[in-house]
Amino acid sequence: MNKRKVTLAAAAAGVITGVAGLSLAAMPAGAGQPPSLPDVSAESLVEQVLTSKPGAFGGTVEVDNKLGLPALAEIPQLADGKHSARIWTDGNGKFRAALPNGQSEQTIVNDGKITWSWNSANNEVTKAEHKADQPKPDEQKAQAVDPAAAAKQVVGMTKEFSDITVDGTARVANRAAYELVLTPKASEKTLIREVRIAVDAELKMPLRVAVLTNGASEPAGTVGFSEINVGAQDPKLFEFTPPAQAKVTTPEAKEQKDRDRGPELGLEQALQGKDPQIFGTGWDTVVGARIPAEAMTQVPAEAQGLVDKFTKKVSGAWGSGQIFNTKVATILIADDGRVVAGAVPEQVLFDTIGQVK
Amino acid sequence: MITRQFGSEVRWMLRRPRTLIGLFGLILVPILISFGIWTASDDGESGGGPPGLGAILQGNGMVVPIFTLFLSLNLLLPLVASIWAADGLAGEAQHGTLRGLLVAPVSRVRLLFVKLFGLAAMSLFAVTLMAVVGIIAGTAFLGTDGMMTLSGTTLSTAEGLARIGLFILLVTFQMVAIGAVALAVSSTTEHPLVVQAATMTTIIVFQVLGQFTSLDWLHPFLITTGFPGLIDVMRDPIPLGQIGDSTLLAGCYLLIGTGLAAIRLVTKDS
Known part of the structure; x- marks a missing residue:
């Protein structure tokens, strides 16, 4: 009888442990106690962020995105929802990024001479040999998910137009960090309320970037390390041999193919265009471009339907077109092919579009 | 003593015609x-395979076992696990043989562990069999130069086999966890079909629930949520996060299932 009770108790304990384990796994990981760090002035922290040179590291980046962007085939990590990516760098320009997309994966490897870009969904490798003074689009794609690079860019571009404070500390990827907060100055006409950057206390490397918009308490977007190991990485990670069965193409050939695929890509390319026009400075900078007229007329009904779904029609003294609102950015596409975009309310775009050449 | 019981349990399971079928x-x-993939490649145009892992199957036979197990984990392997769990207790009850086992001077907990071991051994055997046939069929039809991962790297044959071995263990563990819960159901009924129906309904309902983003608070509780993450075995280097999460999730199900089955068996009147 007694033995039976013991058995029952043990079995019940097993059930309870299992249920507790499930509940624990379901709970979001707590932030834990913020670490206590010596005070640091905002100016010196900004200076250190801009001058810090992150050494070799590897880590997992979590992207949590509530921006309201439609999924772009090129960078699934930027679509709404939670995504993860893994990045490794040797600190001297070589890097590897693994961008999982559902069951497939894109891998981008810069081995110092060549940038390889592999996509398992179509078994294709793009091989871009480095030439001086030429942008490497795939590399930009990889850096878009690197919190350290992204934060550096944001700080560099906006520090003169922001009130900068240090707002306590945080623990990111198990490392102690300062919370650097950039608030746009009152004169800036922007949708963004503040950008919070967690800066590693030891390495002065940004570990997490969160963008908060006006009227929302939760960040509209967060990019941050969930795990990072600092130090030399396996050199094999920075090598890439195309698999035997893969098609290997050059970026030029791929660009041509993409152009044939449809004008919605033309639009994407125009927005990340080769020479975008920049209006204004700081937070309310507006980027402008002009889509070639033939691309505008070639829009197939299907793509047009997609565009219509995400945009609303607007018109004004500047002409007429379609506007696309997200939490952190607004894009205005005029019917004649002019495009302006920025982290600004739509009125600013209406005022600016007349200047697009 | 217990090893002999284990042995006879597995022999019994293997002797049932439905197990062999x-x-x-x-x-x-x-x-x-x-x-299928081989005939598709005969058409000339490659890349016609299913998305995800299917896209890299062409000329990459070593991936076939992983692809097969990954697909089967959604329906086929839970079905097989539920059949074995159903036979284990409900089937014996139906034939009246469970009564004999319950009154025998053998601890009922031990009886449960024998059943659980039989389930685990047969799951491992079934999964390994599928993987081995997958390697042979994949290599024969699709050929192989090592194993190409989703990350675009090519592993040597030895590394590839290690990945397959790891995947076999992971998939087996998921199967055993499902089977343990099915055993708990099995201990409450005399009708093996009820066990299979209940298990399969649960798995299918879980997968449907997993499709609704509005229910994402529920997803971490569903064992099926852990299935897709196991594909990380095919990434290089292997990210352990999702694999660990899935295995922990299955571990919780294993504890709950075993615990409930034990409670039911111990309190059961012979």
């Missing part, structure tokens, strides 16, 4: 997949 059905899966 089930195993035969399982080995057809990798053969059909290899053959």
Whole structure:
């Protein structure tokens, strides 16, 4: 009888442990106690962020995105929802990024001479040999998910137009960090309320970037390390041999193919265009471009339907077109092919579009 | 003593015709997949395969076992696990043989562990069989130069086999966890079909629930949520996060299932 009770108790304990384990796994990981760090002035922290040179590291980046962007085939990590990516760098320009997309994966490897870009969904490798003074689009794609690079860019571009404070500390990827907060100055006409950057206390490397918009308490977007190991990485990670069965193409050939695929890509390319026009400075900078007229007329009904779904029609003294609102950015596409975009309310775009050449 | 019981349990399971038919059905899966991909490649245009792992199957036969198990984990392997769990207790009750086992001077907990061991051993056997047939069929139909991962790296044959071995263990563990819960159901009824129906309904309902983003608070509780993450075995280097999460999730199910079955068996009147 007694033995039976013991058995029952043990079995019940097993059930309870299992249920507790499930509940624990379901709970979001707590932030834990913020670490206590010596005070640091905002100016010196900004200076250190801009001058810090992150050494070799590897880590997992979590992207949590509530921006309201439609999924772009090129960078699934930027679509709404939670995504993860893994990045490794040797600190001297070589890097590897693994961008999982559902069951497939894109891998981008810069081995110092060549940038390889592999996509398992179509078994294709793009091989871009480095030439001086030429942008490497795939590399930009990889850096878009690197919190350290992204934060550096944001700080560099906006520090003169922001009130900068240090707002306590945080623990990111198990490392102690300062919370650097950039608030746009009152004169800036922007949708963004503040950008919070967690800066590693030891390495002065940004570990997490969160963008908060006006009227929302939760960040509209967060990019941050969930795990990072600092130090030399396996050199094999920075090598890439195309698999035997893969098609290997050059970026030029791929660009041509993409152009044939449809004008919605033309639009994407125009927005990340080769020479975008920049209006204004700081937070309310507006980027402008002009889509070639033939691309505008070639829009197939299907793509047009997609565009219509995400945009609303607007018109004004500047002409007429379609506007696309997200939490952190607004894009205005005029019917004649002019495009302006920025982290600004739509009125600013209406005022600016007349200047697009 | 206990090893002899384990042995006789597995022998009993293997002697049932439906077990043999089930195993035969399982080995057809990798053969059909290899053959399907092979005929698709004859059409000339590559890249016509299913998305995800299917896209890299072309000329990459070592991936067939992983692809097969990954697909089967959604429906086929839970079905097989539920059949074995159903036979284990409900089936014995139906035939009246469970009564004999319950009154025998053998601890009922030990009886449960024998059943659980039988389930685990047969799951491992079934999964390994599928993987081995997958390797043979994949290599024969699709050829192989090592194993190409989703990350675009090529592993040597030895590394590839290690990945397959790891995947076999992971998939087996998921199967055992499902089987443990099915055993708990099995201990409450005399009708094996009820166990299978209940298990399969649960798995299917879980997968449907997993499709609704509005229910994402519920997803971490569903064992099926952990299935897709196991594909990380095919990434290089292997990210352990999702694999660990899935295995922990299955571990919780294993504890709950075993615990409930033990409570039921111990309190059961012979």
